[in-house]
Amino acid sequence: MSKIVLVFASMSGNTEDIADLITGKLRDKGFEVDLEEMEDYDPENLAEYDGIVLGSYTWGDGDLPYEADDFYEALGDVDLSAKPAAVFGSGDTVYPEFCEAVHIFERKLTECGTNLVTQGLKIEFIPETDEDFEACERFAEEFAAKLKVRA
Ligand SMILES: Cc1cc2nc3c(=O)[nH]c(=O)nc-3n(C[C@H](O)[C@H](O)[C@H](O)COP(=O)(O)O)c2cc1C
Incomplete structure (x- = not known):
């Protein structure tokens, strides 16, 4: 049985919408998924899971948002060797660092030892086009393919 955690940072709700969509897709595939907000989440807990998905919007000039700062710093001390992982985000193509x-x-x-099992998913604001929804589906499928479904 594989247990997945999806940890996200969202200020105005766009990244949270994508997180909800991906969580729903993974649950439909039979996985147990814990959905967590990044602010105040202790990355030590990630070690309990079989698969890790992170989601974040981008702030400033290609920077992490403030809700992600403490999590990012603490992540450096966690050994997540060989765990399947994937990252998605919401942004705005007006910015050079989309x-x-x-x-x-x-x-x-990668520094923490995870295996990135699918290409990072980048969505402009929220999924709206067929292409966006297909990209979310592909992301969930490629990630799920590396994990065992619950018995
Ligand atoms: C001050 C500011 C800076 C931003 N900088 C970037 C950026 O560098 N790159 C990017 O792709 N999007 C940038 N954005 C856009 C946000 O990432 C985008 O609106 C995102 O959908 C917000 O996600 P959220 O609703 O989950 O908070 C910026 C937005 C603001 C207001």
């Missing part, structure tokens, strides 16, 4: 938080977290998760 959805840069996705890359920032991907680099950090």
